[in-house]
Amino acid sequence: MLGLVLLTGALATGCGESGPRGGAAGTRAASGTPSATPPEDLCARIVAHWSREVLDSDTYGDYQSMGLSNGQYEILMDIVAAARTEKKRFGEQAARELIDRSARERCTERYRDGDPTGGPWS
Numbered sequence: 001m002l003g004l005v006l007l008t009g010a011l012a013t014g015c016g017e018s019g020p021r022g023g024a025a026g027t028r029a030a031s032g033t034p035s036a037t038p039p040e041d042l043c044a045r046i047v048a049h050w051s052r053e054v055l056d057s058d059t060y061g062d063y064q065s066m067g068l069s070n071g072q073y074e075i076l077m078d079i080v081a082a083a084r085t086e087k088k089r090f091g092e093q094a095a096r097e098l099i100d101r102s103a104r105e106r107c108t109e110r111y112r113d114g115d116p117t118g119g120p121w122s
Contacts, residue, residue, distance in 0.1 A: 039115060043107035047072055051079045051099045055087065071116055075106045 050066050054076070063073035079102045087095035110116060 038111070040107045040111040043072055043075075043110060044103045047076050047079065047107060048100050048103035051076050051083060051103060052096060054080050055083055055095060055099070069116075071110060072107075075103070075110065079103060079106070 046067060050061075050068065054060055060073075060077065060080075063070060063076075066073070066076075068076065079099055082102065083095040083099050086098045
């Protein structure tokens, strides 16, 4: 769990390696223009991850422990409900594809006009 928390923190801050090792991270550091993960991409990644985790579970965890805002958690609940139906009808792979597609669509829509209003947990 600690590893996931650290990964979530790194994704949220857009952290990457810097220094003379080369590669994209080294290039960004050398140019002075580090690349941050767009909020819709971060949302899609984390919502899809947790949706897959919750798919076979009977319960949902606390949205804050998942690193989600309340709005992202609502997206997750909708996606999981749809994915469970999809899994019963068409199987596990179809459910996972629905999760990825829906997370991308819903998160893109959520951040279409920038960050939602109401603070960081909305």
